[in-house]
Amino acid sequence: MTKVAIITRTKNRPILLPRVRASVENQTFRDFVWVLVNDAGERGEVDRQADIARTNGVDVVVVHRDKSVGMEAASNDGMKKSSSEYAVIHDDDDTWQPDFLKQTVDYLDENISNVGVVTHSIRIDEEITDNHVKITGKSSFNGQLNSIKLSDLSFHNNFPPISFLFRRSCYDAVNGFDETLPVLGDWDFNLRTLLEGDIGLIPEALANYHFRISNVKASDSYGNTVTAGIDKHIQYEAIYRNRKLRNDINTNSLGLGFVLHQAYVAGPRHQSYVSLLIQKILKKIGLFEFVKRLLS
Template identity: 25%
Template sequence: MPLVSALIPTYDRAEFVAGAVESALAQTHPDVEVVVCDDGSTDETSEVLAQFAADDRVRVVHHETNRGVAAANNTAAAAATGDFYCILGDDDRWHPEKVERQLARFADAPDDCGLVYTGGVLASDERVTREYTPNQRGDVYPDILRRFDLHPHSSHMLRREAFESIGGFDESMPRGVDWEFTIRLAREWTVEYVDDCLTRRTFHEGNLSESPDQSFVHRLIWERHGDEIRQHPGIERGFRQDFDRMLLLRALKDGEWSRATRYGLRALRRQQDRRALLMFGLGVAGPLGYRVAAPLRRTAVDRATAFDYPDWATVAAIAPESASEPEYAAAN
């Protein structure tokens, strides 16, 4: 059976990281190793990880200083020995059958398939706030240039050969490393998915990817891949419209109504559709639009995620009996 390496980058997440390790060790696929890169943590992360010292399936590598999630993933990959790499955030969890199901999909996929991802949920405590449903497969380039829709990143299983062929993650990227990496991978490899909820993301204040200023990621992607984006006018138009929407929402949040109107008008000029009209309307409405839009969006999210919380996503359902109860309670 192929050996699968779970790559877990962590930084000052002592209350979460043990749960991620146990989630990987609880897989039904028998050959899983866990490689954790402690990215210069200053909290009790080292002490928490020490509990796995006697388990030869777990390897911990360290950075003396914090170098960022891309570097931590690359360091973990360099220490891994698996045929496949799985990305696992230190605060995320896997269904016990995730790895087994993804390997089965790889076995049925063409040789140029470099990535298999799964569906999942974003959850806070016992409440699901978002559902991720896979909808992109095969050749996703150049569509991946417009937006990153292969969520959640912790669901990604990569063929080792594919990872190495593109040189791993870009360590100069402070944010958006998942999107930037997948753009380069999609130039050379195809993508498949398992259409089931097999990954749980945990929402909390420390989530790097949940920062309100997502426009920063778009700026970074444009800096690195702007020339490619310009080669596809439809994708460029959509990319810029998404960028305008993020700038508009940021302006509304900051109370800069004239700037918000300008972004809304610019989006409308790029593409006349309902989304652009809504953006323009929000900008014109100013404070009133922001006060109305926030609760409406919350209501829409609540309705869209009105399904049962998956039992496996609770720690009790996937943690072995030897798990430390206080650590797992803190992790969830």
């Protein structure tokens, strides 16, 4: 058994594979296995990158799936093919800072009651042209995050998979990822994990969340699900919230559905309250009209 299982889901993204391999290889913490799950895509580059990683001293397990049935099924397959104390989903388009594993593993070793730990993330905008990745911008993705609260997470998913190291025992307790969800599976997993116990936070940007805004076609293998699949995200957010609330109503219980409903109702009201409060402050100090003209 290794300390950490790093699960990477990939399908026909050969341009990005060397970068994810480098992200894994550059970790200062080395007690891990890299599980590379090829979700029914071309095999050649996957095997080549795995061989390079092995040459560089990385323990690699390659899983070639014959049929693609979704990201969550690929994640579960990777977990089944490994044995570890902790686990993390390192998608093939995201990256880490070299100390990500060291700091997150140290945190969970020291905070044994926490089911997982999250770090801050940097959003990296990029585009792919002529088989090359060009970075077009960087910004904080969730630098304002100071704790992981069920109320906040029920309103929207405020951290990406690349930033979340979790205990395998918790993964087993929640029965893994929901394979019926074509999108939002990470959000659902995060919520169910948080119901098992607290998730800690390291307020340092140790993870990089990459976006390719220019690759917005759903048919483009390099598109992000949060951009290329935005319509599906909107559709399944409603389906997911309705499913959970319907279950609470049918079972006459207060569960995750009620929490999701309350967060959704309170969220816009809270935002409106904050907006009105800012307007009052600006008006009081005489800057409201100036800021209004500036923004317009």
